[in-house]
Amino acid sequence: MRIRFLISFLLISLAASSQAPDREYFRSPVDIPILLSGSFGELRSNHFHSGIDIKTQGKTGLPVYAAAAGEVSRIYISPSGFGLALYLDHPNGKTTVYGHLLSFREDIQAYARKIQYEQESFAVDLPVPKGTFWFEKGEQIGLSGNSGSSGGPHLHFEIRNTESQNPLNPLRFQFPVIDKMSPKILSAAIYPLSDDAHVAGATSERLLETVYYDGAYHLKGNPTLSVYGDIGFGLQALDYLDGSWSKCGIYEIKLAVDGEPVYTFLMNELSFAETRFLNSHIDYNHYRQHHRRLQKSWVDPGNRLNNYPLLVNRGVVSLSDGQMHQISYEINDVYGNTSTLSFRVQSKKLALSPKEKPGRLIRHDQKEAFETANLQASFMPGTFYADFKLDYDTKPANNLYYSPLYQLHNDRTPVHNAYLLKLKADGVPEGLKSKSLIAVIDDKSGKKWSMGGDYENGWVMARVRQLGTFAISVDTIPPTVQPLSIANKNQLTEQNRIRFKIDDDFSGIDTFRGEIDGQWVLFEYDAKSKLIAYHFDRERFQFGKNHSLKLIVTDNKGNETNYQASFYR
Ligand SMILES: [Zn+2]
Numbered sequence: 001m002r003i004r005f006l007i008s009f010l011l012i013s014l015a016a017s018s019q020a021p022d023r024e025y026f027r028s029p030v031d032i033p034i035l036l037s038g039s040f041g042e043l044r045s046n047h048f049h050s051g052i053d054i055k056t057q058g059k060t061g062l063p064v065y066a067a068a069a070g071e072v073s074r075i076y077i078s079p080s081g082f083g084l085a086l087y088l089d090h091p092n093g094k095t096t097v098y099g100h101l102l103s104f105r106e107d108i109q110a111y112a113r114k115i116q117y118e119q120e121s122f123a124v125d126l127p128v129p130k131g132t133f134w135f136e137k138g139e140q141i142g143l144s145g146n147s148g149s150s151g152g153p154h155l156h157f158e159i160r161n162t163e164s165q166n167p168l169n170p171l172r173f174q175f176p177v178i179d180k181m182s183p184k185i186l187s188a189a190i191y192p193l194s195d196d197a198h199v200a201g202a203t204s205e206r207l208l209e210t211v212y213y214d215g216a217y218h219l220k221g222n223p224t225l226s227v228y229g230d231i232g233f234g235l236q237a238l239d240y241l242d243g244s245w246s247k248c249g250i251y252e253i254k255l256a257v258d259g260e261p262v263y264t265f266l267m268n269e270l271s272f273a274e275t276r277f278l279n280s281h282i283d284y285n286h287y288r289q290h291h292r293r294l295q296k297s298w299v300d301p302g303n304r305l306n307n308y309p310l311l312v313n314r315g316v317v318s319l320s321d322g323q324m325h326q327i328s329y330e331i332n333d334v335y336g337n338t339s340t341l342s343f344r345v346q347s348k349k350l351a352l353s354p355k356e357k358p359g360r361l362i363r364h365d366q367k368e369a370f371e372t373a374n375l376q377a378s379f380m381p382g383t384f385y386a387d388f389k390l391d392y393d394t395k396p397a398n399n400l401y402y403s404p405l406y407q408l409h410n411d412r413t414p415v416h417n418a419y420l421l422k423l424k425a426d427g428v429p430e431g432l433k434s435k436s437l438i439a440v441i442d443d444k445s446g447k448k449w450s451m452g453g454d455y456e457n458g459w460v461m462a463r464v465r466q467l468g469t470f471a472i473s474v475d476t477i478p479p480t481v482q483p484l485s486i487a488n489k490n491q492l493t494e495q496n497r498i499r500f501k502i503d504d505d506f507s508g509i510d511t512f513r514g515e516i517d518g519q520w521v522l523f524e525y526d527a528k529s530k531l532i533a534y535h536f537d538r539e540r541f542q543f544g545k546n547h548s549l550k551l552i553v554t555d556n557k558g559n560e561t562n563y564q565a566s567f568y569r
Contacts (some may be wrong), residue, residue, distance in 0.1 A: 009477040023093050026067040027138055029098060029157050030054055034177050035244045037154055040169040041267030042249030043282060043293045043305075047275040048267070049249065050167040051097065051158035060102045060534035064199040066135035067096045067157075075104070075112050075126040079527040082156060083148025086141055089162050096203045097167075099156030102145030108133055114524065117540070120520040134360060141529045149528060167270050169251070171334040182337040183250055185210050185217040185329070189234040189283065190227065190345070193316055197229025198352050205283075210341060210505060217329075217341035218369040224324070226348040229236075230319045232298040234283055235341065239333050252332040255297045255315065258325055263297045263315035266307055276306035279414035280385040302364040302416070313487075319347045351497055359389030359409075374424040375406050375470075376459075383417050400448075401471035402427045403460075405441060411468035418463040421451075423472050425460045432474045435557050437507060438462040439473040450507045452556060475507040478559035481551060483529075489565040499533045501565075507556035515550045516541070523551075536569065543569060 021306050028034055038053030039308040066088055071416045074087035075094065082099035086108070089095050103109055111132070116124055135141060146153045159170045171177060191205040192198050199206045209220040233255060239248045255263040265281075280303035283294040298315030299308055308315075319325060362368050364384040370377045370392070388409075395405040403423055421438060433455040439448040453462030453472070460472050471493040482501040485494035492498070500523075502512060514523040514534060521540075536543075552561040 002359055004270075015207060017074050020158050022094070023172075025090075025092055025094075026066070026159065026170075026175070028175055028190075029064050029067045029096070030056070030062060030144070030155060031065070032057060032062065033243070034175055035246075036177070036241055036248060037152075037244065037246040038156075039239065039241075039251075040167070040171060041251070041270065043278060043295070046279060048270055048278050050270055050272070051099070051156050052170050052273070052568070054155040054157055055244070055246075056144045056153045056155055058153060060143070060145045062145075062155075063140045064098055064101065064136055064142050064144050064155060066139050066141050067159075068092070068094075068177050069137045070096070070284035071130065072108065072128045072133040072135070072190065073130075073162075075108065075124070075128060077112060077116070078123050078125075078148055079525040080149045083526075084142075084145065085148075085156075085487060088135060088141070093162050094168075095158075095160040095162045095165070097156070097158035098141060100145050100147050100150040100154060102143040102147065104142040105133075105140060108142070116522050117520070122293040122321070122522060122525050136173075147526065152239060161269075162253070165272065167272075169268050169334065172250075172268065175414070177335075179333060179335040179337065181240045181333075182339045183237050183239040183331040183333055184211075185331060185339055185341050186236040187292075187294070188219065188236075188329075188341060188343075189286075190225065190233040190285075191234065191296075191298075192227075192229060193232050193298070194230035196320075197227075197231060198350055199227050199231065200225045201350060203352055204498075210345075213505075217339060219341075219343045222343070224344045224346050227319050227345045228347060228349050229318075229320055231319050231345075232296060232315065233317070233327060233329075234294045234296045235329060235331075235493050236292055236294045237331050237339075250295070250331055250332075251334045253295060253297065254310075254330040256328045256330075260312075260319060261310055262312040263299075264308060264310035265297075266309050269307075270340040271306065274305050274307075276416060277303050277385075279416070281305060281307075283413040284414040301387075302382065302385040320349070321346065322347050322349070334462060345363055357389040359391040361387060362390045363387050367376065370408070374404065375408070376422040377408060377419060379419045380417065384413060385414060385416065388413060396426060397471075401439070401473055402429075402432070403434065403472035405469055405471045407443075407469045409467040410443075411466055413467055415465050415467060420461060421464045421470065421561075422459040422461040423470065425455055425458055425472060428460070428472060428474070429437065430456070432476070435559075436460045437475060437557060438464065438470055440464070440466065441469045441471060443469055448506075450475065450556070452507065473506075475505075475557040476559065477505055477555075478554050478561040479504040479509055479553040481553055481561050481563045483565070486549070486565050486567060490567060492567045492569055497533050497535045498549065501530050502553050503530050504531055504555040510554045510556045510558075512551065512553045516547050518548070545569075 035055045042049040070088040070090035073089040077083040084101040085099040133270045190199045190209045253265040280300045393407040438453040439450040451464045484499040549565045
């Protein structure tokens with residue numbers, strides 16, 4: 001009897017530990033129902049989302065609570081990214097992160113402000129010594145906000161492994177989230193990967209619409225497609241949770257061929273060092289053209305993402321045997337809701353002329369240099385995910401640029417690590433050399449963006465993280481400074497604060513420095529709204545007299561705007 005009890009106890013413990021450990025350790029960081037506007041591992045620009053985004057009823061200023069007892073280990077304040085963020089370390093070896101906050105608890109706010117004044121910097125990233133700020137589970141740590149690179153009021157919440165700083169999927173812990181909805185499969189795709197491969201009579205990929213009936217997804221019209229050679233599959237899928245229209249990411253994707261598993265993608269844990277491999281995980285070419293993210297079910301040779309617990313031949317399926325094959329997808333969310341998509345393909349060899357692509361072969365795992373008389377690009381191993389043929393062309397200089405336009409392949413091939421790009425600067429007048437930079441030009445719109453860079457020994461060089469059309473340009477225009485709280489440089493129009501809108505047309509804002517009566521003062525900066533704001537600080541500001549104000553803003557090419565005013569307050 002006793003042994004039976006022990007065995008069943010052990011079995012229950014085992015079952016519990018195969019779930020996430022400490023499932024009930026954390027409470028919700030908010031006391032409103034948890035509705036998500038973003039999920040863990042969701043596909044974002046150049047990264048997988050590292051936490052969950054909790055909706056805050058469209059407003060800022062809701063109390064945010066410590067999800068478990070713990071102490072503050074890091075305070076992060078930035079005009080972009082997580083904005084105002086707190087990191088709490090817990091005795092169970094986990095760290096929770098609370099991002100885009102409006103404010104911290106008062107003592108933390110004062111601690112951070114003191115260091116901001118010491119460092120004379122709004123942006124700080126502070127490791128906090130042990131024993132400085134302890135929180136009990138459920139104690140308020142601050143207020144929810146919309147700070148940093150946030151697209152609307154919400155709380156970004158993460159659970160990390162403290163040791164590795166790897167974020168874990170928070171939904172594997174016990175939060176009161178309701179999800180009875182199955183993922184949606186929006187479309188599928190079949191890709192010919194080897195030189196002899198083809199799909200439906202063509203040597204390019206084939207996109208397929210899906211329809212839902214009889215409890216499963218099917219290809220529209222139920223076609224049996226002819227395929228041959230090494231084939232890759234892909235799909236576009238989304239997940240929804242109850243009570244929210246927000247599109248969330250997919251937790252698990254499984255692909256099987258004739259019932260044999262060949263590929264699994266799983267979002268239990270992420271590594272920040274690997275998150276940019278997203279650009280290899282998705283069909284980047286398709287994304288750049290259509291802004292839809294198809295997830296590939298094969299892994300490029302240079303993709304080091306560790307979210308594929310099962311892979312047979314990198315997920316590449318050889319279909320050259322003349323037989324009919326059954327392709328089956330199973331898509332799961334964390335709460336066990338499942339969707340499936342199945343279809344058949346017929347292996348059939350066709351006499352198609354092999355696709356010969358022009359251009360210089362670039363191998364992804366070797367050091368490669370592409371050089372002409374006027375352009376040099378050096379690619380270290382790991383810059384690309386797969387070998388490709390680099391396409392190159394030039395267009396003559398026009399009056400917008402100080403060099404010809406160099407078309408270095410296209411922006412639809414992803415670049416993992418920045419590479420050194422050098423453009424010959426013969427056309428740059430002497431007086432503009434220090435203002436020169438490399439611009440990337442959008443082929444469709446003709447719009448340009450600064451890639452930064454410096455003039456050196458007859459070349460302009462920059463480390464860039466994309467391919468595309470490049471040319472030398474200059475930035476000679478200083479940032480704009482628009483006072484929002486001061487009229488005629490001498491009259492305050494707002495009672496509690498001084499605000500400016502600061503902007504730069506090309507190379508971007510580099511630094512700003514606000515001084516009152518010759519002393520540095522804290523202007524809080526929100527990059528998305530381009531606003532900086534100083535709040536009259538009773539501890540540091542002397543009321544009841546005339547004051548002088550100075551604001552200096554510089555851009556990345558050293559152009560400077562100096563604004564001065566005087567006011568009584
Ligand atoms: Zn987020």
